[in-house]
Each structure stands twice: as structure tokens, then as C-alpha cells.
Amino acid sequence: xxxxxxxxxxxxxxxxxxxxxxxxxxxxxxxxxxxxxxxxxxxxxxxxxxxxxxxxxxxxxxxxxxxxxxxxxxxxxxxxxxxxxxxxxxxxxxxxxxxxxxxxxxxxxxxxxxxxxxxxxxxxxxxxxxxxxxxxxxxxxxxxxxxxxxxxxxxxxxxxxxxxxxxxxxxxxxxxxxxxxxxxxxxxxxxxxxxxxxxxxxxxxxxxxxxxxxxxxxxxxxxxxxxxxxxxxxxxxxxxxxxxxxxxxxxxxxxxxxxxxxxxxxxxxxxxxxxxxxxxxxxxxxxxxxxxxxxxxxxxxxxxxxxxxxxxxxxxxxxxxxxxxxxxxxxxxxxxxxxxxxxxxxxxxxxxxxxxxxxxxxxxxxxxxxxxxxxxxxxxxxxxxxxxxxxxxxxxxxxxxxxxxxxxxxxxxxxxxxxx
Amino acid sequence: xxxxxxxxxxxxxxxxxxxxxxxxxxxxxxxxxxxxxxxxxxxxxxxxxxxxxxxxxxxxxxxxxxxxxxxxxxxxxxxxxxxxxxxxxxxxxxxxxxxxxxxxxxxxxxxxxxxxxxxxxxxxxxxxxxxxxxxxxxxxxxxxxxxxxxxxxxxxxxxxxxxxxxxxxxxxxxxxxxxxxxxxxxxxxxxxxxxxxxxxxxxxxxxxxxxxxxxxxxxxxxxxxxxxxxxxxxxxxxxxxxxxxxxxxxxxx
Numbered sequence: 001x002x003x004x005x006x007x008x009x010x011x012x013x014x015x016x017x018x019x020x021x022x023x024x025x026x027x028x029x030x031x032x033x034x035x036x037x038x039x040x041x042x043x044x045x046x047x048x049x050x051x052x053x054x055x056x057x058x059x060x061x062x063x064x065x066x067x068x069x070x071x072x073x074x075x076x077x078x079x080x081x082x083x084x085x086x087x088x089x090x091x092x093x094x095x096x097x098x099x100x101x102x103x104x105x106x107x108x109x110x111x112x113x114x115x116x117x118x119x120x121x122x123x124x125x126x127x128x129x130x131x132x133x134x135x136x137x138x139x140x141x142x143x144x145x146x147x148x149x150x151x152x153x154x155x156x157x158x159x160x161x162x163x164x165x166x167x168x169x170x171x172x173x174x175x176x177x178x179x180x181x182x183x184x185x186x187x188x189x190x191x192x193x194x195x196x197x198x199x200x201x202x203x204x205x206x207x208x209x210x211x212x213x214x215x216x217x218x219x220x221x222x223x224x225x226x227x228x229x230x231x232x233x234x235x236x237x238x239x240x241x242x243x244x245x246x247x248x249x250x251x252x253x254x255x256x257x258x259x260x261x262x263x264x265x266x267x268x269x270x271x272x273x274x275x276x277x278x279x280x281x282x283x284x285x286x287x288x289x290x291x292x293x294x295x296x297x298x299x300x301x302x303x304x305x306x307x308x309x310x311x312x313x314x315x316x317x318x319x320x321x322x323x324x325x326x327x328x329x330x331x332x333x334x335x336x337x338x339x340x341x342x343x344x345x346x347x348x349x350x351x352x353x354x355x356x357x358x359x360x361x362x363x364x365x366x367x368x369x370x371x372x373x374x375x376x377x378x379x380x381x382x383x384x385x386x387x388x389x390x391x392x393x394x395x396x397x398x399x400x401x402x403x404x405x406x407x408x409x410x411x412x413x414x415x416x417x418x419x420x
Numbered sequence: 421x422x423x424x425x426x427x428x429x430x431x432x433x434x435x436x437x438x439x440x441x442x443x444x445x446x447x448x449x450x451x452x453x454x455x456x457x458x459x460x461x462x463x464x465x466x467x468x469x470x471x472x473x474x475x476x477x478x479x480x481x482x483x484x485x486x487x488x489x490x491x492x493x494x495x496x497x498x499x500x501x502x503x504x505x506x507x508x509x510x511x512x513x514x515x516x517x518x519x520x521x522x523x524x525x526x527x528x529x530x531x532x533x534x535x536x537x538x539x540x541x542x543x544x545x546x547x548x549x550x551x552x553x554x555x556x557x558x559x560x561x562x563x564x565x566x567x568x569x570x571x572x573x574x575x576x577x578x579x580x581x582x583x584x585x586x587x588x589x590x591x592x593x594x595x596x597x598x599x600x601x602x603x604x605x606x607x608x609x610x611x612x613x614x615x616x617x618x619x620x621x622x623x624x625x626x627x628x629x630x631x632x633x634x635x636x637x638x639x640x641x642x643x644x645x646x647x648x649x650x651x652x653x654x655x656x657x658x659x660x661x662x663x664x665x666x667x668x669x670x671x672x673x
Contacts, residue, residue: 011464013438015433038531040527040531104440126451126452153478161625166623409436409437
């Protein structure tokens with residue numbers, strides 16, 4: 001049996017490869033291998049104090065560092081019944097949106113755009129003075145400036161602290177951001193166009209996987225108390241383990257999202273599908289782009305995030321600067337907390353058990369790429385079942401993986417091999 | 421060492437969060453200028469270009485080394501690179517990866533089950549344990565200007581030098597309030613290498629020491645101040661070891 005190997009996968013975060021097994025000229029089996037070295041974050045935080053854990057845990061992944069920090073804070077605050085004041089909630093959401101815009105712009109303009117232009121990378125596109133690459137980097141810079149202002153740093157933010165935020169940004173910085181956002185809302189439709197042309201993507205069969213995401217019933221949000229799913233009723237976020245089917249330690253020969261309601265699809269496209277199911281306005285394209293429609297869903301989310309960030313800035317600029325930034329009572333006590341937040345590339349769950357002194361005694365983290373890995377291999381198999389050209393097989397398989405916007409560093413729960 | 425532009429730049433990443441290479445892409449407004457002097461070759465996050473065994477001018481290495489296959493990749497890129505620069509806390513001192521305590525196979529089995537126990541991996545090590553390192557850029561992650569200055573200095577045939585001041589000096593010159601002595605917050609500014617323009621203390625957040633220990637630091641005095649601030653011995657240890665235990669200070673090499 002012949003075997004084609006794409007290694008390393010390029011223009012994706014982290015180290016992974018795809019193995020395509022052929023029988024005759026036909027694709028027979030697909031393996032998506034995530035080859036990150038183990039980082040053991042779930043044991044690393046055990047024995048550490050509650051207020052130190054978010055600083056450590058954001059180091060799982062730089063692209064998702066803001067959402068990791070915020071999700072871990074939320075879970076730990078829940079475990080100890082700490083209520084974060086509204087100003088801090090608003091600033092944290094602004095930071096989350098900055099990370100979202102930065103990550104989506106990175107994916108679309110630096111990782112996907114070279115495919116649309118038949119180029120190797122964004123630096124090459126800049127050398128050719130590609131205006132879309134240049135403009136897209138401007139949007140990415142905006143995402144980073146939002147993270148800088150709301151989080152203090154563009155990677156591993158420092159402003160969110162246990163119980164709230166450390167400081168409120170200067171008024172002048174918020175005003176500058178608000179002005180910049182309003183310019184982008186005006187210019188954005190022109191930037192989005194190129195990505196909407198169906199001819200830019202390889203043919204793809206229907207999207208596999210049952211969508212799963214968090215969010216609210218009555219508004220499109222990245223945070224929520226429930227997990228929405230296409231095939232079952234919404235469940236409380238704390239029931240994540242039974243929905244996703246993460247195997248417990250006792251029987252863990254293969255730890256992945258193997259729940260009966262799967263295989264799961266998570267990310268921008270899953271969010272859009274679930275939002276449409278709840279009657280929320282989050283439309284995607286009419287063309288059938290298969291999994292490549294995830295790019296279009298990310299475009300729509302950028303548009304939404306530009307709007308939402310503007311609203312948050314209005315709130316912050318109108319707020320009384322004397323409002324509290326941190327919870328009044330934040331003494332540690334024993335407890336269990338779970339938080340679910342939508343990272344740019346899908347559902348992220350953090351779950352902690354703390355003892356009476358606030359020391360973490362157990363941690364569990366479920367990342368989007370570990371949820372998606374089963375469906376990635378299946379999608380390659382479905383899309384390329386009839387393809388016989390070896391070069392095209394390898395190139396399109398890589399583009400399919402890229403469309404999910406995977407973050408392999410994040411996949412701390414990975415199973416080394418996911419076969420279709 | 422003289423280089424002809426455009427130089428070939430490779431980026432190798434081991435056990436890390438990808439934050440150092442993301443910082444490269446985060447130089448959004450400088451990338452067009454960089455595109456005129458730098459060609460990417462073997463930089464998987466950003467580029468599909470790879471000329472395999474062709475030599476490259478500069479390789480940046482991010483992350484700590486924790487598997488035999490990572491050692492092989494490191495040795496092979498060292499052989500084809502004129503200069504090899506280690507970047508970020510993980511590559512310089514091991515970083516947060518070193519915080520996993522106890523027997524590694526037990527942790528692997530705990531998280532990944534039976535198949536984890538067979539994983540061929542060892543305690544994360546800094547890059548200089550295995551190969552000659554020509555330059556180091558500290559930080560978790562490093563600042564954008566440090567990355568750009570380093571590439572610029574190399575093109576001029578030199579190196580940007582290493583930081584001999586602690587973060588405290590930057591706080592002084594920026595007239596920041598002292599978090600350690602005035603607020604009794606656990607700030608590691610006195611023993612941490614400068615270069616970040618005291619970013620965190622400037623915003624009222626105590627320094628967590630992500631840039632590694634400055635040479636000739638007065639650690640004993642810091643310990644006294646942290647005890648005065650009310651931290652327990654364990655809390656102090658946890659805070660000091662966050663980005664890799666001793667050698668800590670390899671940034672001076």
C-alpha cells in the first residue's frame with residue numbers, strides 16, 4: 001500500500017503531519033498526526049496557587065493566550081464564587097475580541113491568502129506589494145492594539161487578574177481605538193471580497209461533524225453557560241465531559257472527544273451554524289465551499305467583532321472611572337469550577353478543582369483542535385475519495401487541515417493518531 | 421560575518437507556545453521592509469517554502485528540547501545554518517516547561533493514559549545544552565523591537581549585545597512607582613534582565629521575571645524583600661522558578 005506524507009504541515013500552528021494511504025490509485029485511509037512534544041500543563045499547575053495558574057496556563061499557546069488566560073480565570077473564579085465587577089467584564093471581553101480579530105486576520109491574510117495567490121508566504125506577497133496582504137496585516141495590527149490596550153501585552157496579557165483586572169486603560173488609548181475601529185468598519189467590506197469567490201477553493205463535499213459551541217440563547221457571543229449542539233439539547237458547560245466524551249483516566253487508552261453525539265466540529269463555521277439554528281443573524285455564503293466555508297465564517301465574525309468592540313469601547317468611555325475593577329471578596333475556599341469560551345478556532349473548556357487554600361489539586365483542559373481532530377481526517381477522506389493525482393492529493397489535504405485553523409500547541413489532550 | 425541580502429531565514433520550533441514566532445508575524449508594520457532583506461526558508465508556521473538541505477544564513481530556534489527527534493532536527497539545522505540564535509525563555513532556560521515535577525512518565529500516563537507512558541521524552545532542556553548558540557534573545561515572549569534589532573545587527577556584521585541592567589533601572593528612568601518597596605508586591609524587577617522598558621511594572625503589574633536573571637543580581641536582598649512583602653518560602657520559590665530554574669542568567673552568554 002502506497003503512502004503519501006505531508007510533513008510538516010505548513011501555515012498551521014504547531015507541528016503535525018498527514019499520512020495518506022493509497023490502495024491502487026485511490027485514497028484508502030487518512031491519518032492526521034499531531035506531533036507536538038508533550039507539555040503536561042494539567043500536571044504542571046497542580047500544587048500551584050489559584051492566582052498563579054492563569055499566568056502559567058496562557059503559555060499553552062501564544063495565539064490563544066488571551067482566551068486561555070480568561071477561561072482559566074473564569075473557571076477559578078467560579079470555583080471560589082468570586083463575582084467580577086462589570087468594568088472588568090467589559091475590559092476582558094474587549095481583550096477577547098482583540099485576540100479573536102488578531103487570530104482570524106493571521107489565519108486569513110497570512111496563512112490562507114498565499115493559497116489564493118499561489119505563493120509560499122505572506123512575506124513573499126509583501127515583496128510583490130500585494131495590497132490585500134498589506135491591508136490584512138493592518139487589521140491584524142488592530143487586533144493586537146486592542147490586546148495591547150485591554151490586556152497590557154499582545155501575547156500573554158497581564159491586565160486580567162484573579163477577581164477582575166489590574167488597571168483601566170487611559171482614556172486617550174480607548175478613544176484612539178474607537179476611532180480606528182470605526183474606520184475599519186467602513187473599509188472592511190472591500191477586504192472581505194477576495195475570500196468570497198468560490199473559485200479560490202478546492203472542491204469540497206459537505207462539511208462533516210456535528211457542530212458544538214458555547215454562546216448565549218439570544219445573542220451571538222463567545223462566552224456562555226451552555227454548550228450548544230446540533231443533535232442534542234443545550235447542556236450546562238459543566239457537563240462538557242459527558243457531551244464530548246472525554247474518556248476518564250481509569251479507561252483512557254484513547255483520550256479524545258469520542259462522545260456519541262460526535263464526531264464534533266468546532267470553530268467559526270460551527271458557531272455560525274449553531275447561531276443560525278437559534279435564529280441569530282450570522283449568515284455565511286450561499287455557495288457550497290465545504291470546510292473552506294470556515295474562512296467565510298471567520299470573515300463574518302471579524303465584521304461582528306468590529307461592531308461589538310465598538311460597543312464595548314462606548315461602554316468603557318461612558319463609564320465612571322471610579323467604578324471598581326476587582327471583586328470585593330476573593331478569599332480562597334475549596335470548590336470546583338468549569339468555564340467554556342469560544343477561542344478563535346473553537347470551543348475551549350477549562351475545569352479546576354481547588355482546595356480550601358486555593359491550591360489547584362486537579363485540572364482538565366479541552367481544546368478546539370483536540371475536538372476537531374477526528375473530523376479533520378474524515379473530511380480529507382470524503383473530499384479526496386475520487387482524487388488520483390498524488391500532488392493534488394497532498395496539496396488539497398494540507399489545505400483542508402489549514403481550513404480548520406488548527407492550533408496544535410493547544411491540543412494538550414491530543415491522541416497521537418487520528419484515523420478516518 | 422558578512423551577509424548578502426536577501427538573507428535566508430529559518431525558524432525551528434520545539435517545545436513552546438509559538439509565541440516567539442508569532443512575535444515575528446506581529447511585526448506587522450515592519451514586515452514589508454523585512455521582505456526586502458529576508459527570504460523565509462523552513463519556517464513552517466508562516467511559509468511553505470523549504471529548500472531542505474540547502475544552507476540558510478540565520479536560524480532562530482524557539483522552545484526547549486524534550487524528545488530525541490527534536491535533538492536530531494536541532495543538529496541538522498545547526499549544520500546548515502551560518503548563525504543559530506536561541507529565542508525566548510523556553511530555548512534559553514527551559515521556560516515554563518520545566519515546572520513539571522517528579523517522574524515524567526507518571527505525568528504522561530496521568531494525562532494521556534497508557535500510550536503516554538511509552539512516549540520517548542525527557543525533561544525539557546535549553547538549546548545550548550546540545551549545540552553552539554551564536555546569540556540569545558530573552559523574554560516570554562521577547563519584544564518586537566528586540567527581534568528586529570537582532571536581525572538588523574546581524575546584517576551589519578555584529579550582535580546587539582546583552583542586557584546588563586535589571587528591570588528596576590528602567591522603572592527608575594520611567595519614574596514608575598516601586599511595586600516592591602512601596603506596595604509590597606512580589607515584583608522580580610531587581611533580579612530580572614531589562615530590555616522590555618519595564619512594561620509590566622509600568623502598568624502596575626509586578627514583574628514575573630520572564631527575561632531571566634540579570635548578571636550580578638542581588639538575589640539575597642530580593643528574598644528578604646519578598647519575605648517582608650509577606651510571601652511564604654514556597655510562594656517565593658514558585659515565583660522565582662517560573663521560567664526555568666538555574667542556570668537562569670544564560671541570557672548573558
